[in-house]
Amino acid sequence: MAASFKELILCLFCMTSVVLFIPAYSLPKKFTTSYFDEAFSRLYGDQNLIVLKEGKSVGISLDEHTGCGFKSRSTYQYAFFSASVKLPPANYTAGVVVTFYTSNGDVYKDSHDELDFEFLGHANNGSWVLQTNLYGNGNIGRGREERYSLPFDPSENFHNYSILWTKKTTVFYVDYVPIRVTQKVEAMAGDYPSKPMSLYATIWDGSDWATGGGKYKVDYTYAPFVSQYSNFVLQACSNSDCDDCLTTEERNKMMEFRSKYVTYSYCMDSKRYPIPLPECKNDSF
Numbered sequence: 620m621a622a623s624f625k626e627l628i629l630c631l632f633c634m635t636s637v638v639l640f641i642p643a644y645s646l647p648k649k650f651t652t653s654y655f656d657e658a659f660s661r662l663y664g665d666q667n668l669i670v671l672k673e674g675k676s677v678g679i680s681l682d683e684h685t686g687c688g689f690k691s692r693s694t695y696q697y698a699f700f701s702a703s704v705k706l707p708p709a710n711y712t713a714g715v716v717v718t719f720y721t722s723n724g725d726v727y728k729d730s731h732d733e734l735d736f737e738f739l740g741h742a743n744n745g746s747w748v749l750q751t752n753l754y755g756n757g758n759i760g761r762g763r764e765e766r767y768s769l770p771f772d773p774s775e776n777f778h779n780y781s782i783l784w785t786k787k788t789t790v791f792y793v794d795y796v797p798i799r800v801t802q803k804v805e806a807m808a809g810d811y812p813s814k815p816m817s818l819y820a821t822i823w824d825g826s827d828w829a830t831g832g833g834k835y836k837v838d839y840t841y842a843p844f845v846s847q848y849s850n851f852v853l854q855a856c857s858n859s860d861c862d863d864c865l866t867t868e869e870r871n872k873m874m875e876f877r878s879k880y881v882t883y884s885y886c887m888d889s890k891r892y893p894i895p896l897p898e899c900k901n902d903s904f
Contacts, residue, residue, distance in 0.1 A: 662688035676849035688821030701781035712740030713835035714826035732812035756809035806897035
């Protein structure tokens with residue numbers, strides 16, 4: 620299977636290389652990209668990972684034997700994280716989960732923090748679903764999930780996904796357009812991520828929940844499922860590096876995106892949270 624994986628990803632990379640290096644969005648000039656081997660180490664499924672373009676890009680895959688993942692060599696306490704991602708191009712990707720997220724679960728087993736981008740596969744020519752989440756101190760019982768449709772097919776070309784995490788604010792971006800802002804309020808206490816975290820990217824089998832609540836499972840006749848990453852940015856924050864104040868233009872773009880593409884928000888789920896979580900009145904809803 621390793622040979623077919625390499626052949627497939629090289630083919631996919633050739634078809635999308637022009638889009639990768641001439642994107643429709645631009646990287647903020649104050650941030651620089653990192654090479655894979657400098658910034659990351661392999662996490663699992665080593666046979667399903669291939670480094671491309673002299674270390675500037677990487678492909679990871681899920682097959683019937685294993686998924687794959689990698690993590691940053693360093694940890695960060697408040698930072699800007701970013702990557703260009705192209706999702707698996709298949710008519711059926713149900714149960715497949717592709718991620719780009721931060722966590723410290725390897726250090727804080729029972730009290731870890733996370734900031735998540737999760738891409739959830741689809742059944743029968745459907746569309747990928749994007750999910751974001753945030754939690755601290757292992758409080759996964761108070762999930763802060765949001766889900767979105769996307770105004771493009773994320774398996775056709777590379778698109779950028781970024782997380783800005785500061786002491787008081789977390790911003791999620793798609794193609795450098797903010798799509799979600801969470802401002803820390805005192806009542807959140809330890810629910811707001813505050814401990815140093817690593818950056819992760821993985822692809823794995825989430826058949827038990829990812830598509831239709833587990834109704835649709837991974838079909839390995841479509842494997843390998845290949846996800847590609849490039850344009851890595853891991854920038855620790857200082858007061859000058861990470862401005863978490865959105866401009867009026869950014870806020871307007873965010874509100875336009877949210878009005879069209881948010882399909883679920885925990886702040887609007889009165890059945891799950893009869894009393895909204897404390898930051899909801901300050902979030903961008």
